Amino acid sequence: MTDSNATDDNWLIDEDEDELPASGLAAPDQRLWRVLIVDDDVDVHAVTRLALRNVSFKGRELELFSAYSGREAYDILRDTPDIALVLLDVVMETDDAGLLLARRIREELHNSIVRVVLRTGQPGQAPEQRVIIEYDINDYKAKTELTTQKLFTTVISALRAYESLNMLERSRIGLGKILAGATNLYQIHSLREFASGVLNQVSAILDVGSDGVLCLMQGDTGVTTVVAATGNYAALNESELMPTGHPLWPTIVKAFNEKKSQFEHPANVLFIHTQENREVAISVTPPWPLAQIQRDLLEVFCQRIAAAFDNLYMFGQLRKAQEATVVALADLAEFRDSGTGGHVRRVQLLSSTLAQTLHERGAYADEVTPQLLEMIGLASILHDVGKVATPDHILLKPGIHTPEERAEMQQHAAVGQTILERAAKMVDGVSYLTYGAEIAGGHHEHWDGNGYPNQLKERAIPIAARIVAVIDVFDSLLHERPYKEPWPHTEAVAYIKDRAGKQFDPEVVAALLEMIERDPSIGRTPD
Secondary structure, eight states: OOOOHHHHTTTTHTTOOOOOTTOOOOGGSOOOOOOOOEEEEEEHHHHHHHTTTTTTEOOOOOEEEEEEHHHHHHHHHHHHEEEEEEESOOOSSSSSSSHHHHHHHHSSSOSSEEEEEEEEEEEESSSSHHHHHSSOSSSEEGGGOOOOHHHHHHHHHHHHHHHHHHHHHHHHHHHHEEEHHHHHTTTTOOOHHHHHHHHHHHHHTTSSSOOOOEEEETTTTTOEEEEEEEEGGGGGOOOBBOTTTTTTHHHHHHHHTTTSSSETTTEEEEEEEOSSSEEEEEEESSSOOOHHHOOOOOHHHHHHHHHHHHHHHHHHHHHHHHHHHHHHHHHHHHHHHHHGGTTTHHHHHHHHHHHHHHHHHTTTTTOOOOHHHHHHHHTTTTGGGGGGGGGEEEHHHHSSHHHHHHHHHHHHHHHHHHHHHHHHHEEEEEEEHHHHHHHHTTOOOOOTTSSSSSOOGGGSSSSSHHHHHHHHHHHHHHHHHHTTTTOOHHHHHHHHHTTTTOOOOOOHHHHHHHHHHTTTTTTOOOO
């Protein structure tokens, strides 16, 4: 190789030459270039290795693999990631072994970015024009023309093309993860779950696995709250505030002060400012400095996270307003009966706990769904909403009702179901109103079919109504009513147990008894 030739080819390697980072850790774009030599001639391998022994591109040296047949090369390509270049002989175990391997790389391994350069000692065996047209290869060289200089040029050109294609592929995959990740984040309603989801998505986009911390700052308070932490930082989940002595603290503070992301390996902090004046810092510590493409993708993801945070806040506000409206409606039904104060709130809490206990016991897995577990608390508040139609002289009567009064009182179940069913039709899909209608209409039905208003039996009664039926009676027995004094806790438990299989679903009763066994204070009035 002459000096002039070396000078002429310097343009191949000078562009964007990167130095090793000061930390001494290898970045993703500074690992070894993997090159596979495929040839049945041992001497070709030796000569190629000698010619490429000192070649480097963008600060990365070559890692050379050898295969002596098409079959062996296929196995290496299948099992070894990130091979950038294949120097491929045509004639090996068969006259077209190299051509068959080139086709298998694209069609069976679905590897479209590895660069394939055919090298043949018998050009007439595989005419260049036909091969270039029929096979997805990137160059075609006769072994006789591949001098050390031309081999160097061929390798560097192939590596540059591979790098560009690899960056495009990483960008495509990263953007796909951003879109999928942002969609998933919008489905998470708890702030801590949301934050954990953000950290998981960031780790996926980095594609390196990382420890992470998500901190939140409200307005200009200067208070930095740890919302979620993963990996080696998981212990921070026990801390409400970010410890000022933590190694990540200086970079997080810098991000908040400068209002921009910080990439100071090993601490990388993504800064997010939302329209609701919330400032979020996401700190990750990948094992090597982030490449520019990773930084760009993370900045794009940050924009989506900001919108998701604001939507989560608005969802929380709407959820609180919704629950407040439901509670007000239920309180309206109780307003005339001062003796039932707090009943609907207690039913809400105990119904949610009982449903969760059924789920843990594996009972009625087809009925105790995640949707039920999420909605039954709010829905159970509405169980007696139909009582708004019950006249005062019946609702507040201190003594025993006449048969006529009892019949009129019992109409509240059907009234409540009708009101809530009409409301549920205004909402797309299943909502807490749907379950509320089932509860209002079914919580006075009996397991043996002797309840009201429709004499439903066993599992024909909706599971939400069967749960609230037990809790409603249990709580009513334990508290004063216009027509009765509160029962002792032991007598109330005994009554519920005795009515299992008659008035109540026996599996639901068993779950309540398990709850009481675990926590004997359930249902008891604090001293």
